[in-house]
Amino acid sequence: MRRCALLLLLAVALSNSAAAKQPNILFCLADDWGWPHATGYGDQVARTPAFDRLAREGVMFRRAFISSPSCTPSRNAILTGQQFYRLDQGANLHSTLAPEHPNFMFLLREAGYEIGHWRKAWGPGDFKAMGYKEHPCGPGMAFDKFVANRDSDKPFCFWFGTSDPHRPYKKGTGKEAGFDLEKIRVPEFYPDTPEIRSDIADYYFEVERWNKDVAAAMDLLEREGELENTIIVMTGDHGMPFPRCKGNLYDWGARVPLVVRWGERVPAGKEVDHFASFTDIAPTFLEAAGVEVPDSMSGKSLLPVLSTGADLPASESPEFIVYGRERHTPAQAMPSLDGYPARAIRTDRWLLILNLVPDRWPAGVADGATHPMDEFADCxxxxxxxxxxxHLSDPEVAKFYRLCFARRPAVELYDCQADPDQIHNLAADAEHADVVLELRQKLVEYLRETNDPRFTGEHVEFDQYPYRAGYLQKYMQEHGY
Incomplete structure (x- = not known):
C-alpha cells in the first residue's frame, strides 16, 4: 500500500509539473522496425546511436507490443489509444479512420499545442473517406521548418516519421556499409545462408539511417533549448518486412523497440518489463500535457512507470498483453478481399494465437491472389x-518454407522462454491443455470486454471494407473484376 501511494504521488507530481509548463512531444516512428534490432536489446550488429542515447537518458521498455502488425491499423491504434478492432474500417491496411474516434494530435491542438508531421505518419489510406478534412497528424513539413516557423510560446507535438526500413532495399547496402554478416543472428525460422544474412544487413542499413534522422532532430532540439522539456518517444510500427515477421503475431512481427526520454522528469538509464501497448501512447501524451483522456481510449497511461523507471507492483501491472490482425493485403484467391483474422495473448512465458479462419493462408495464396504481388502477397x-x-524442393529449406507460408492450425501455443523464436507449437500437447484453456479464457474475456466484434456477436465487416489503394482497382479491372 505504501508503495502504491508513493507511485500515485509521483504520478500526480509529474502531471502537475507538466500542467505548469506543458511539455513538447516528439514522436519518432519508424516503418517496419521491430524488436530486437537495437543495441539496448543485445543486438550485436545493429547500429542505433539515437536509440542508445535515449535509452541512456530515459526509460527503455523490454516488452512493448503493437496493437496490430500492419501499418494503418498500428498507426490508428496509436492515434486513438484504442485497440485496432474497435476502429471499424481502421482495423485494416489501406483503410481510413472515422473522426468520431478521439485523436490525441487534435486533442492536443485543442489544448493549445501546435502539431505537425513529417513523411510517413498516418496511413496508408484515404483519411478523407469518413470525414477528415485534413491529415490526422496535422500539417506536413520537415521538422526543422516546423521548429523554425512555430509559435515559441506554445508547446508542440510533432509526429516524426520515415519510410525506413520499409522495403525495397538496394541490394548489398548493408555489406557495403560495413555490417558484419557473420555476426548477424538469423532467426530459427530461416535457413542460415549468405543471401539471407545479406538481406538482413540491408535492413540494418536502413535502421541506421533512421537513427541518424532521429539524432539530427535531437540535436536541433538541443540547439533550440527545447530538449529537456520535450518528451521523445522512439519506436517502430511493427516487425521487420520479412517472412513470418511483419503481419504476424509472433514476437518478430508484434514486438517493437520502445524508449522514452523526458529530461529530468524521467530517470535515466532505466529498463522495465512492464507490458506496454501502442494503445498506451495516446493516454500517456495526454496525461503528460494535462489533457483529459477520453473514456473511449482502451490504453493506459505509462506515466506511473516512467515517473520511477521501475515496474509497477504486480497488482497494478498488466499480466498479459493482447493484439491481433485483420486484413493486411487482399492476399487470398482473386477476387476475395478476405483477410487473415487472428488474435493473440502474450504473457511473460506464453504466446497463444487464435487463427480465426484457419482454412485461409496466413501469408496469402501462392498463386492467383487479389493483390498484384500475387505470391504470398501478405509478405x-x-x-x-x-x-x-x-529452394522449396530442398527438404532442408522446405521446413522453413512451411513455417513462413503454410496454413496454420486454429490454435498455436509457444513457450517464449524455451523457444524465443516461437517455432514449436505446443497447443496439441496434452500436457499443455490447461495452459491453452486458461489463456484462451483470458483472451476471449478481454476481447469481449473491449468490444471486439468477432467475440461479441456483432456483425463483422472487416473483410467487406474497401481496400483503399488505387493500384488494386486498376489491377482488378485489368483482370475483369
Missing amino acids: DEGPTKRYLMK
Whole structure:
C-alpha cells in the first residue's frame, strides 16, 4: 500500500509539473522496425546511436507490443489509444479512420499545442473517406521548418516519421556499409545462408539511417533549448518486412523497440518489463500535457512507470498483453478481399494465437491472389522470401518454407522462454491443455470486454471494407473484376 501511494504521488507530481509548463512531444516512428534490432536489446550488429542515447537518458521498455502488425491499423491504434478492432474500417491496411474516434494530435491542438508531421505518419489510406478534412497528424513539413516557423510560446507535438526500413532495399547496402554478416543472428525460422544474412544487413542499413534522422532532430532540439522539456518517444510500427515477421503475431512481427526520454522528469538509464501497448501512447501524451483522456481510449497511461523507471507492483501491472490482425493485403484467391483474422495473448512465458479462419493462408495464396504481388502477397518482396520459394524442393529449406507460408492450425501455443523464436507449437500437447484453456479464457474475456466484434456477436465487416489503394482497382479491372 505504501508503495502504491508513493507511485500515485509521483504520478500526480509529474502531471502537475507538466500542467505548469506543458511539455513538447516528439514522436519518432519508424516503418517496419521491430524488436530486437537495437543495441539496448543485445543486438550485436545493429547500429542505433539515437536509440542508445535515449535509452541512456530515459526509460527503455523490454516488452512493448503493437496493437496490430500492419501499418494503418498500428498507426490508428496509436492515434486513438484504442485497440485496432474497435476502429471499424481502421482495423485494416489501406483503410481510413472515422473522426468520431478521439485523436490525441487534435486533442492536443485543442489544448493549445501546435502539431505537425513529417513523411510517413498516418496511413496508408484515404483519411478523407469518413470525414477528415485534413491529415490526422496535422500539417506536413520537415521538422526543422516546423521548429523554425512555430509559435515559441506554445508547446508542440510533432509526429516524426520515415519510410525506413520499409522495403525495397538496394541490394548489398548493408555489406557495403560495413555490417558484419557473420555476426548477424538469423532467426530459427530461416535457413542460415549468405543471401539471407545479406538481406538482413540491408535492413540494418536502413535502421541506421533512421537513427541518424532521429539524432539530427535531437540535436536541433538541443540547439533550440527545447530538449529537456520535450518528451521523445522512439519506436517502430511493427516487425521487420520479412517472412513470418511483419503481419504476424509472433514476437518478430508484434514486438517493437520502445524508449522514452523526458529530461529530468524521467530517470535515466532505466529498463522495465512492464507490458506496454501502442494503445498506451495516446493516454500517456495526454496525461503528460494535462489533457483529459477520453473514456473511449482502451490504453493506459505509462506515466506511473516512467515517473520511477521501475515496474509497477504486480497488482497494478498488466499480466498479459493482447493484439491481433485483420486484413493486411487482399492476399487470398482473386477476387476475395478476405483477410487473415487472428488474435493473440502474450504473457511473460506464453504466446497463444487464435487463427480465426484457419482454412485461409496466413501469408496469402501462392498463386492467383487479389493483390498484384500475387505470391504470398501478405509478405513483402525480398531476397529472403525469394530464397524460400526458389529452394522449396530442398527438404532442408522446405521446413522453413512451411513455417513462413503454410496454413496454420486454429490454435498455436509457444513457450517464449524455451523457444524465443516461437517455432514449436505446443497447443496439441496434452500436457499443455490447461495452459491453452486458461489463456484462451483470458483472451476471449478481454476481447469481449473491449468490444471486439468477432467475440461479441456483432456483425463483422472487416473483410467487406474497401481496400483503399488505387493500384488494386486498376489491377482488378485489368483482370475483369
